[in-house]
Amino acid sequence: MVGPWATRAELEALLLEDAPYGDLTTEALGLADLPGVMRFSARGDMVVAGLEIAVGLIELVGAEVVRHAADGDRVAAGAPLLEARGRAGGLHRAWKQAQTTVEILSGIATATREIVEAIALAGRVVPVAGTRKTFPGARRFSAAAVRAGGGVAHRHGLSETLLVFAEHRAFLPGLTLADMVARLRAAAPEKKTVIEVATPEAGLAAALAGFEVIQTEKFSPADVGRTVEALRAAGSPALVAAAGGISPTNAAAYVAAGADVIVTSWPYTARPRDVAVRLGPPVP
Helix, strand or coil: CECCCECHHHHHHHHHHHCECECHHHHHCCCCCCEEEEEEEECCCEECCCHHHHHHHHHHCCCEEEECCCCCCEECCCCEEEEEEEEHHHHHHHHHHHHHHHHHHHHHHHHHHHHHHHHHCCCCCCCEEECCCCCCCCHHHHHHHHHHCCCEECCCCCCCCEEECHHHHCCCCCCCHHHHHHHHHHHCCCCCEEEEECCHHHHHHHHHHCCCEEEEECCCHHHHHHHHHHHHHCCCCCEEEEECCCCCCCHHHHHHCCCCEEEECHHHHCCCCCEEEEEECCCC
8 A cells, every 4th residue: 555545556557547558758769767856846825635646656667755745734835745766767657647646636635624624713623524426436536635635534435334315215115214214223233324304304304213414415504503403402412414515615604503514525626736847857
């Protein structure tokens, strides 16, 4: 493993994608064996993510790397991120995959940190959970970027959590909510039972039936507040996870309304952060 980020096989696949038959230009110009230096720096303020992947890619092509930052660091424009020394052919091969990875994942991490910091304005500590709605094949990297930004994973996939959607209930029209909870607990007793609801009334009914987490899909902050008030008035200990359309502009309002968890996919569509790369021969 390269930190929590990538396996050697994943790194090799990234390199193979960009140079399946070698680097034609570098080889044709006869540059491959010349000594080279490559430096990454931030073009703007950002939260760094994916740097360990970049380091792994560069080391895999035989270069030596010195880190000047770490995943999760907030850096200012111009801050150095890494310096690599090795043969020009290897540096050229790793360059673009490493740069693009850091740019995209730093965009996700920076966006996550924006939500985390917006929530702090509400005066409560509430986790920001990134959904599994990532680009297929990149979920592990995207989830790690969310963690670098100060968030957590909502659910890594279907195998680890119990989350009932309306699309599940459609196949079980005669099953009561209480019977559904009993069936879930019998099959996976160590897991929390979670259900997504469309109205505050549905949330209260689910909590009274025994669901432990009520996920409110695209509720307004006011409706989240009504849900929380109804649960507390009924003596329910169920948590409320606010989901759907949450960004830095409205996250604090959901927390102020009483949400216990913020569930969002907003960071995954964030604009990549710019990383400057200088690659050339060593300076005497």
